[in-house]
Amino acid sequence: MHKITKIILLYIAVLATGLFIMGVFESRYVHEQARKTESQIMTLNQELQKTVSSQSAAKITKQLARLETEISEISQKKDQKVLGSKQEVVTNTAVQTGFVKLLKEWQTADVYESNSYSASISGQLEPDQNYLYTKKIGNWYQIMLPSSNNDGWVTKRFVEEINLNTSE
Structure with missing residues (x-):
């Protein structure tokens, strides 16, 4: 019986040592995965900021194009005259020669x-x-x-x- 107890204790010690070693490796693996995930999150965040800024630039470009069109349309209208509460566009029909x-x-x-x-x-x-x-x-x-x-x-x-x- 004494031999069986020693074998069981040895078995438990080997099992505990194995579990401890696996825990250490798992801890390192989890830490490494957390670091990789954090790096990926930072990269994605930078890409998101680039995308947002490029979308903002695209919006600004579209707004500039729209404003240029509006300015062009306004410059083609010669005069505007406000009569009372009505706006009336008066075009200059005289040819400038x-x-x-x-x-x-x-x-x-x-x-x-x-x-x-x-x-x-x-x-x-x-x-x-x-x-x-x-x-x-x-x-x-x-x-x-x-x-x-x-x-x-x-x-x-x-x-x-x-x-x-x-x-x-």
Whole structure:
């Protein structure tokens, strides 16, 4: 009986040691898994912040495009007149035409595709030539280029309006 007790005690000691070792390894495994999970959560959080900021940028871009469209529509309406409590749009039907010529201090001037210095250059003005303008917006004139029969834009900095009298 004494031998059986020793065997049982030895069996219990081996079993307890095995359970202890398994507990230590399991604890390390759980700790490692927790660290990996925490790292994944941080990565996902960073990706979420990037996504949110890119969505915000996309929203801002859409809003800017919408505002540009609204500004364009508003600039196409010539005048608005408020009569009492009613708003009434009054369009300017008078055609703005006249003639311009290159100022004497310039030998030539660039003509742009639209009324902006950042637009593409579509031609050049030559001295001692009169150009018909069909529209005036701010300091910009939309002119016809006789050499190509195309229109373009030139700024007031380079030209002056002239009055052509047919009686001269």
